[in-house]
Amino acid sequence: MFFRTQSSRLEALASTSSTPLYLVGFAESVATPEVCFSLRATGARVACFFRSNKKGKFARMRSVEYYPVIAPETDFNHTTHDIEALVSHLRPDLTAPCDDAALFVLSRLDESKTRSLAPTGKACDFALDKWVQLGFASASGFAVMKTQLVTSKTDIAQFPCRPAVLKPRAALDIRGNGLDKGPSFIIEDTEIPGQALEELAKRPYLIQEYKAGIGEGFFGIAKEGKIFASFGHRRLRMMNPAGSGASACISREPEEVERRAAEALIKMIKWRGPFMVELLRDHSGKAWFMEFNGRFWGSLALARRCGLDMPRLAAELACGKSVTIPSKIEPGFARHLGRDLVHLMFVMRGRHRGAHSLAWPGRFASARKIICPHSLKSFYNYNESEPLFFVKDAVVTVLNAIRGK
Numbered sequence: 075m076f077f078r079t080q081s082s083r084l085e086a087l088a089s090t091s092s093t094p095l096y097l098v099g100f101a102e103s104v105a106t107p108e109v110c111f112s113l114r115a116t117g118a119r120v121a122c123f124f125r126s127n128k129k130g131k132f133a134r135m136r137s138v139e140y141y142p143v144i145a146p147e148t149d150f151n152h153t154t155h156d157i158e159a160l161v162s163h164l165r166p167d168l169t170a171p172c173d174d175a176a177l178f179v180l181s182r183l184d185e186s187k188t189r190s191l192a193p194t195g196k197a198c199d200f201a202l203d204k205w206v207q208l209g210f211a212s213a214s215g216f217a218v219m220k221t222q223l224v225t226s227k228t229d230i231a232q233f234p235c236r237p238a239v240l241k242p243r244a245a246l247d248i249r250g251n252g253l254d255k256g257p258s259f260i261i262e263d264t265e266i267p268g269q270a271l272e273e274l275a276k277r278p279y280l281i282q283e284y285k286a287g288i289g290e291g292f293f294g295i296a297k298e299g300k301i302f303a304s305f306g307h308r309r310l311r312m313m314n315p316a317g318s319g320a321s322a323c324i325s326r327e328p329e330e331v332e333r334r335a336a337e338a339l340i341k342m343i344k345w346r347g348p349f350m351v352e353l354l355r356d357h358s359g360k361a362w363f364m365e366f367n368g369r370f371w372g373s374l375a376l377a378r379r380c381g382l383d384m385p386r387l388a389a390e391l392a393c394g395k396s397v398t399i400p401s402k403i404e405p406g407f408a409r410h411l412g413r414d415l416v417h418l419m420f421v422m423r424g425r426h427r428g429a430h431s432l433a434w435p436g437r438f439a440s441a442r443k444i445i446c447p448h449s450l451k452s453f454y455n456y457n458e459s460e461p462l463f464f465v466k467d468a469v470v471t472v473l474n475a476i477r478g479k
């Protein structure tokens with residue numbers, strides 16, 4: 075219905091000028107606003123697709139066109155059809171996935187029409203299959219934790235490491251008509267939660283030794299087996315201290331062993347476009363491979379503040395332009411106002427069952443860190459062209475968290 079009633083407007087937008095047009099999504103992704111700000115600054119037009127039938131809201135930018143599609147969690151095939159129709163009408167110069175759902179959908183479309191920054195087919199499947207990732211990561215030189223594919227509860231009982239993490243093999247999979255992301259569980263002893271047994275009947279799982287440490291990331295843009303604009307970050311805070319997306323992070327200089335392993339990995343899987351290797355650095359200082367993400371990432375604001383405008387660089391590389399990578403990357407700090415407030419809400423609520431082995435932040439110390447003043451440019455999604463957008467985004471983030479919990 076959307077495309078029948080609005081096709082004339084879409085066609086008009088697609089034919090108004092020779093200005094480059096980039097299609098980005100999903101709008102609800104943490105990375106999307108920074109991607110839009112970056113691409114808009116090049117003079118390009120930016121369109122963004124969002125889930126029309128989901129309860130979660132998102133903040134809208136004045137300079138971006140927004141188009142609703144059926145949520146892939148509701149009907150994956152319908153979403154694919156909607157985005158395919160959107161691509162057909164807008165004829166974008168490039169499409170940019172900002173979360174795994176968008177990566178999944180775009181990988182199923184005709185590559186010659188979508189012109190996605192990420193590859194399709196088997197390479198994209200790799201970005202969603204954590205079990206396959208571990209094998210390639212080990213072969214590339216990354217340290218990999220002891221992990222086993224789970225086929226029954228016996229595999230869990232016989233796994234030698236405790237505590238252990240039971241997590242889905244796929245970042246996303248299709249159950250029924252829609253995309254679904256299964257829950258993870260901490261296994262402390264021989265007892266297996268009833269919900270975990272129910273989930274085992276629905277999808278493949280992995281069991282992995284649990285290690286405490288600090289989350290880190292290695293980022294870059296891959297092209298023809300080479301990595302451009304490599305960058306690293308370290309998490310300072312997470313929305314949920316028990317484990318979730320970062321709410322504050324600092325830059326770091328990636329180690330040479332990481333660079334070599336990452337380059338070996340992207341050559342093996344023939345990756346192109348932006349990517350992130352998620353790592354965990356344990357208390358001994360050793361970095362462990364956690365997963366590979368084949369799209370833009372949440373802490374994109376940090377890279378941009380440090381001088382690496384990743385979306386613009388990725389678009390220029392994809393279009394065959396010569397790019398200049400800054401020889402010196404400035405150190406930086408970035409925080410998401412809304413996520414930091416959600417972090418404080420979790421801390422104030424207190425430690426929950428299943429997180430007793432974690433070092434839980436103190437209430438007073440957390441509040442002091444979050445109210446500590448920082449420059450406006452340190453905030454995710456702050457941009458001088460729309461200076462209050464990051465506040466609006468923070469409000470929406472907190473409200474979504476309250477609705478969700």
